[in-house]
Amino acid sequence: MIFGRAAEQARIDGLMAAATAGRGGALLLRGEAGIGKTRLLDHAAEAAEAADGMRVLRGVGIESEAELPFAALHLLLHPYTDRVEALAGPQAAALRTAFGLEETPVRDRFLIGAATLSMLSELSGDGPLVCLLDDAQWFDQASSDALLFAARRLHAEPLVMIFAVRDGGAYPAPGIDELHLTALDGRSTAGLLAEHAGDLPALVRERIAAESGGNPLAVIELATTLAALQGNGRPAPPLPIGPLPAAGRVQDAFQAQIGGLPAATQLLLLLAAADGAAGLPVVLRAGALLGASAADLEPAERARLVTLSGEHVTFRHPLIRAAAYQAAPHTRRTEAHRALATVLTPTPPDADRRAWHLSAAATGPDEGVAAELELAARRAEHRGGSMAVTVALERAAQLSVDPAAKARRLIGAARAAYDAGLADRATELAAGAADLGGVLSVTAEAMWIKAQVAYERTSPVAAAALALAGAELIAADEPDQAVPILTEAVWCARDAGAHDLVRRCAGVLAKLEPAPAVRPVVQGLIGYGHLCDGATAAAIGPMRELVAAARHGAVDGFVERLIAGFMGMLVADDEAATEVLEALVADLREQGAAGWLPYGLEPLAIALLLRGRFGSAEAAVEEGGGLARDIGQPTQVLALDSIAAWLAAVRGDESRCRSVAEGVLEHADLHPTNAALAAWGLGLLDLAAGRPEEAASRLDGVCGGPAGHDVLIKAVPDHVEAAVRAGLTGDAVRHLAALDRWARHTDRPGAAALSHRCHALLADDRTAEHHYRTALHLHDQPPEGRYDGPPPGLSVGAYGAVSGGLHPRPPEDAYGAVSAGVCGEGDGGSYDRARTALVYGEWLRRNRRRSDARRWLAEALDGFERLGAPVWAARARTELAAVGDRRAEPSPAVHPLARLTAQELQVVRLAAGGLSNREIAVRLFLSPRTVGHHLYKAYPKLGVTKRTELTRLLG
Numbered sequence: 001m002i003f004g005r006a007a008e009q010a011r012i013d014g015l016m017a018a019a020t021a022g023r024g025g026a027l028l029l030r031g032e033a034g035i036g037k038t039r040l041l042d043h044a045a046e047a048a049e050a051a052d053g054m055r056v057l058r059g060v061g062i063e064s065e066a067e068l069p070f071a072a073l074h075l076l077l078h079p080y081t082d083r084v085e086a087l088a089g090p091q092a093a094a095l096r097t098a099f100g101l102e103e104t105p106v107r108d109r110f111l112i113g114a115a116t117l118s119m120l121s122e123l124s125g126d127g128p129l130v131c132l133l134d135d136a137q138w139f140d141q142a143s144s145d146a147l148l149f150a151a152r153r154l155h156a157e158p159l160v161m162i163f164a165v166r167d168g169g170a171y172p173a174p175g176i177d178e179l180h181l182t183a184l185d186g187r188s189t190a191g192l193l194a195e196h197a198g199d200l201p202a203l204v205r206e207r208i209a210a211e212s213g214g215n216p217l218a219v220i221e222l223a224t225t226l227a228a229l230q231g232n233g234r235p236a237p238p239l240p241i242g243p244l245p246a247a248g249r250v251q252d253a254f255q256a257q258i259g260g261l262p263a264a265t266q267l268l269l270l271l272a273a274a275d276g277a278a279g280l281p282v283v284l285r286a287g288a289l290l291g292a293s294a295a296d297l298e299p300a301e302r303a304r305l306v307t308l309s310g311e312h313v314t315f316r317h318p319l320i321r322a323a324a325y326q327a328a329p330h331t332r333r334t335e336a337h338r339a340l341a342t343v344l345t346p347t348p349p350d351a352d353r354r355a356w357h358l359s360a361a362a363t364g365p366d367e368g369v370a371a372e373l374e375l376a377a378r379r380a381e382h383r384g385g386s387m388a389v390t391v392a393l394e395r396a397a398q399l400s401v402d403p404a405a406k407a408r409r410l411i412g413a414a415r416a417a418y419d420a421g422l423a424d425r426a427t428e429l430a431a432g433a434a435d436l437g438g439v440l441s442v443t444a445e446a447m448w449i450k451a452q453v454a455y456e457r458t459s460p461v462a463a464a465a466l467a468l469a470g471a472e473l474i475a476a477d478e479p480d481q482a483v484p485i486l487t488e489a490v491w492c493a494r495d496a497g498a499h500d501l502v503r504r505c506a507g508v509l510a511k512l513e514p515a516p517a518v519r520p521v522v523q524g525l526i527g528y529g530h531l532c533d534g535a536t537a538a539a540i541g542p543m544r545e546l547v548a549a550a551r552h553g554a555v556d557g558f559v560e561r562l563i564a565g566f567m568g569m570l571v572a573d574d575e576a577a578t579e580v581l582e583a584l585v586a587d588l589r590e591q592g593a594a595g596w597l598p599y600g601l602e603p604l605a606i607a608l609l610l611r612g613r614f615g616s617a618e619a620a621v622e623e624g625g626g627l628a629r630d631i632g633q634p635t636q637v638l639a640l641d642s643i644a645a646w647l648a649a650v651r652g653d654e655s656r657c658r659s660v661a662e663g664v665l666e667h668a669d670l671h672p673t674n675a676a677l678a679a680w681g682l683g684l685l686d687l688a689a690g691r692p693e694e695a696a697s698r699l700d701g702v703c704g705g706p707a708g709h710d711v712l713i714k715a716v717p718d719h720v721e722a723a724v725r726a727g728l729t730g731d732a733v734r735h736l737a738a739l740d741r742w743a744r745h746t747d748r749p750g751a752a753a754l755s756h757r758c759h760a761l762l763a764d765d766r767t768a769e770h771h772y773r774t775a776l777h778l779h780d781q782p783p784e785g786r787y788d789g790p791p792p793g794l795s796v797g798a799y800g801a802v803s804g805g806l807h808p809r810p811p812e813d814a815y816g817a818v819s820a821g822v823c824g825e826g827d828g829g830s831y832d833r834a835r836t837a838l839v840y841g842e843w844l845r846r847n848r849r850r851s852d853a854r855r856w857l858a859e860a861l862d863g864f865e866r867l868g869a870p871v872w873a874a875r876a877r878t879e880l881a882a883v884g885d886r887r888a889e890p891s892p893a894v895h896p897l898a899r900l901t902a903q904e905l906q907v908v909r910l911a912a913g914g915l916s917n918r919e920i921a922v923r924l925f926l927s928p929r930t931v932g933h934h935l936y937k938a939y940p941k942l943g944v945t946k947r948t949e950l951t952r953l954l955g
Helices: 006-020 037-050 071-086 089-098 109-124 141-152 186-196 202-212 216-231 246-259 263-274 280-289 294-302 318-326 330-343 351-361 367-383 386-399 403-419 423-436 440-457 460-474 479-496 499-510 516-532 536-551 558-570 574-591 597-610 614-631 634-651 654-665 672-688 692-703 711-725 736-746 749-762 765-779 830-846 850-867 870-882 902-912 917-924 928-942 947-954
Strands: 025-031 055-060 129-134 159-166 177-180 306-309 312-315
Touching: 006 025, 006 037, 006 129, 006 159, 025 037, 037 055, 037 129, 037 159, 055 071, 071 089, 071 109, 071 129, 071 141, 089 109, 089 367, 109 129, 109 141, 109 159, 109 917, 109 928, 141 159, 141 386, 141 614, 186 202, 186 216, 202 216, 216 246, 246 263, 246 318, 263 280, 263 294, 263 312, 263 318, 263 330, 280 312, 280 330, 294 306, 312 318, 330 351, 351 367, 351 386, 367 386, 367 403, 386 403, 386 423, 403 423, 403 440, 423 440, 440 460, 440 479, 440 634, 460 479, 460 499, 479 499, 479 516, 479 558, 479 672, 499 516, 516 536, 516 558, 536 558, 536 574, 536 736, 558 574, 558 597, 558 711, 574 597, 574 917, 597 614, 597 634, 597 711, 614 634, 614 902, 634 654, 634 672, 634 870, 654 672, 672 692, 672 711, 672 870, 692 711, 711 736, 711 749, 736 749, 749 765, 749 830, 765 830, 830 850, 830 870, 850 870, 902 917, 902 928, 902 947, 917 928, 928 947
Parallel strands: 025 159, 025 177, 055 129, 129 159
Antiparallel strands: 306 312
16 A cells, blocks of 8 residues: 555556557656655566566666666666567667667767657567666666657657656656655655554654654654664654655665674675676675675565675665765775776777776776776767767766876767756866866867857857857967867857848958868858858858758758758749758658757758748658657747748747747747748738738748848838838838849849839839730749740840759658649748738739739739638739639648647658558657557548558548
């Protein structure tokens, strides 16, 4: 019986019942030591055993293994390593590397999380599964990251994960439901005392109840100890006066028990406590070095402090282990660690534990031990355990003799801490490395790390300034190190709208002699500096060269390829941008780089929405935003929300657009580019809804900000239209010169078409049609390739498109063009073309050319309905009605894909492309069963029953 925990038991029982019905869930139990967390885990295990076919996986955190990467995960899953082979290639390799079975480098710490999710899903295929994870506060960081990643992405799994963590230590678990266990009430405490207090006098019972503070373990241990003493014929001893923390009181009781044991027994308990993974043979070999034998463990076993089974020695409770270690004097603990290091081998799998025991035994600087810890850090880095790298290198730095080696190890620890998501620790370590002085490359790296933290914690402009200052220190002597720092500085400055910093970065880059491999990147960034200077003509060429290099696979590095994709949009080549970014996202999926994926999905979503592929853009935003929330990337959530606001506007979802945009605009001072994109969405919403004054005011602010140097240049046509409709003709031309300049120098049909549309809106009736017809002709031209001139009788002047090579598309990603042309998907400039057809049709109607107006308004309506832009379709339908063509609202059955959620749409597209559930799961960081669940939900909505029908439906 569990006293006082009925509500908690019911919560766990509900999770177990849901798992047996195929719905996964996770829960975190938090409370002080002894409060009953383990007992609730036992209840879950008992419930699983009582259920038909439900299995239990159980893991426990061991304090001495907190520095060993994936120790807790291995403890949980090692009985099932034969099942790793069932996972997809990258995930299987990553999990084998984490367990020390393979030497494949793990590049992203979240890949192990995805592999853990797949592994647990694989195991739950044999029947419902419950994972009980006790003392998770002592899990190594790599294991915690992996298990929490899996726990947050349980959907259609017959799987429960329950974590238990102790109060007093940081164990953030965002996205996981939490129960905080409080002290037992008086009635429950009395019931527990009645069960364990024997014949203790009422006065003693009252003192135990009062002094235990309602902590169940304190009640049990104090009552049991006092009852045992009384049973030996002695009166129960008085309890100390004054309250103590319950856990501390229990630990004091355990230390008293241990202190009464023979010295050799205490020594063996100390050795076992110093290395929870050592095993009985290792403990006994180390004990023999210090004069103890196996027989000396018997008193501890009789006292129920430990249990011995096979090759294992296990403490009955973690507090006993803590008491055994903390009660020993420092010199004795040092001897224990040295003895354990002596009996462990210097090669894997013992090498890391040996290095840490040598570290614990060190009493001063020791370069030999520092070198062994550095080797342990390199092994952890290879396995993807960034936190283990941090701890090992920091301790190695403390033991270093040479100041330069100390600085190098500290900066390595800082970089690993940043990679592990520990921003504060990274900043502290970087500052420590920089304070040592003497090595400019270390100082520059420290400033870069601080800049990366500042991007999330302070502002992008602060990040750009810090990174630039660091790069300037080493630009002359270490150009290869300076280039990536400057690359990131430029893009932070772009996000901040800090074009002065962009120009300064470009100036530093212009003085470098970069390696041939990075020359396209350097030239492209210099080109972007020209764009921020207003020198558009000088900017386009080098930026376009970077896009072409990335398109042909000649650009390495995630940030560099991402920038190349963005620059494709800046040079009006949205198709090339999409191609570069789809290839990048596909590679990130292939590598399992979940940590980088939200950053790749952001520009891809923008490229997709600019091409009118709204369904694909929404899928990218939903996936990227969900992943960013799961893994703690708040700035990236903000960036993706700004895109979501724009998409909600084009869908006509006013409430969502406003609520999401408001959240983004709260951070406008720090992230003006994101805020401008969200504000563009609000202006678009007003324009489509017939509120031109509000739209013009909103869009004027957008176009007057970073628009001239960013993809927001495409907001200018919306501002022109809003101002014209509001009768603000003078305001309408305010930003048009920037659009004209961009269209002229990018020399692409789509950009020229937008410029002509704007001039058509502003022109008198004698010249307006020329601009409208030219714009529509330009919309129909291929985005690349030779432009053969305007239609007969029209001239596009300087806006003709230059010739360019056509390049093969990359393999389709989740957002590939497999469904282009169906609901929610455009094909190049289809959205822009429909907008132009709409305003041209409206102009024709005003000029009483009803038959011509009907044609173009009908084309606009068809385009908007195909794209899934209902608010614009409604406007086209209203205009058609005015010329006598009344069109009924489309039936939802016309566009079956519109019935799907964004994630269902992703899954359906990949399935239509021939991928299996397992392959889809790897790409989307889901479990195969969750993929199957999405298909199960999607098939009835689409009116299909099997995969082959999806291919025919999506064409």
